Amino acid sequence: MRETNLRGVDLNLLVVLEALLRERHITRAATSLSMSQPAVSRALGRLRETFDDPLLVRGPAGLTLSERAEGLRQPLADLLAGLSGLVAAPDFEPADATGSLRIGCLDLEAAIYLPDLVPAIRQNAPNMQLEIYSHPDDYFALLAEGRLHLAISGLEPWAGAAQFHRRVIDHTHSEVLMGQDNALADPPMTLERYSAARHGVVSITGRGPAMMDERLARQGVHRQVALKLSSFANVSDACANSDVIFSLPHRLTRRLAARDGRLVTRPLPGALQEQRFPMYLYWHARHHNDAMSQWFRRLLLQTIDQRIDHGDTADDRP
Structure with a gap:
């Protein structure tokens, strides 16, 4: 490997390089x-001359x-994070702080867990910017690259869990949402009645079957999907104004x-009720x-603890 004299390299350029690699746009950088x-x-x-590329x-x-x-991209993110930690003050005063706080989660998780975060940031750190990244993505990769500080997900990292x-x-857990005049609002909620209903699905990625379809398939039945949405914004009106039902997290x-x-x-049919599954905050x-x-x-x-009543949830991975 060719040796480089760091005294001849303007290390301030690395900050510019990280912004360019992140934004891929000169004006935004x-x-x-x-x-x-x-x-x-x-x-x-100058960076092109330094890297000969x-x-x-x-x-x-x-x-x-x-x-x-x-x-x-990754070595640079690691290097700048290390340098930032090296020179940063050990204390943090939110009232005087500036910069961005970045969290990744789908809009479903944002609707459930983040409503109280914005006023809390405004009250405690009024000069900081909160960025909520809700576009479907590999949040674990974004955390590893330093592009997010936190992420909310029910998934496990596919690699590098340590x-x-x-x-x-x-x-x-999942429950059924429907209009108050829907026939399914009157019990019993049997598997036959549930599978015969007209269903709505929120498909964030637009790829693959929904988890409920997989669970129905294990029961040897299928459902009729009458409506597919790409976000949760229109779920309420879709239910209230039609016979469509949605199976969504109970929160x-x-x-x-x-x-x-x-x-x-209404609860799901007994054959489809599953164990409660965890949601995680990752960093x-x-x-x-x-x-x-x-x-x-x-x-x-x-802010989450004030909104949600739950038991001992400690699971801090080393």
């Missing part, structure tokens, strides 16, 4: 760095990363029914000892 676009363009030119190249959909740049810490924040069904008198919730080892991240975790857990 400049905005995130509070720099002018010409200054970032000049920095990109174009780093960002034009493609049909805009700028894309070169193979060298792709290889730099990198992550987690805390159980809730246990949930959400009860929240929607409490807000809309046209809706009721990466890189942020475990960071003062700002520790404060953010405590604040989020406090």
Whole structure:
């Protein structure tokens, strides 16, 4: 490997490089760095000379990363996180702090667990920006890259579990949401009546069968899906104005029914009722000892604990 004299390298350029690799757009990178676009363009030119590589190249959909740049993303994120921890003050004062607090979760989890987080941030850290990333993605990869501080998910990391810490924040199960005049609102809720109903499905990714379809298949039955949505925003109106029913986590069904008198919730048929499954708050080892991240975790857990009554949920992975 060719040796490089670090005294000849402007390490400030690495901060610009991280923004460029993250944003893949010069103007957006400049905005995130509070720099002018010409200054970032000049920095990109110097970075290309330093790495002897174009780093960002034009493609049909805009700028894309070169193979060298792709290889730099994770090492660079780790390096900057380490440098930040090295020079950061050991204490964190939220009232005076600036910067971004980034959490990833689907809009379902955001609706259930995050309603109290925004006012808590505004009260305790008024100069900080809260970013809730709800686009379906590999949140574990984003945590590992340092692009998220926290993530809420019911999933397990597919690899590298030792990198992550987690805390159980809730246990949930599925219930049926429907209009109050739906025939299924009157018991009994049998498997036959349930499977014969017209169902709505919220498919975030648009790929693969829903978990309920897999459970029905194990019972040797199938259901008729009459409506498929890509988010939870229109679930209430879809139920209230039709005979469509949705099977959703009970935290959400009860929240929607409490807000809309046209809706009721009912338990699933006995053959489909499952054990309660956990929801986790995840964070990466890189942020475990960071003062700002520790404060953010405590604040989020406090807001969730105030909203949800549950027992001992400690499950902090080393």
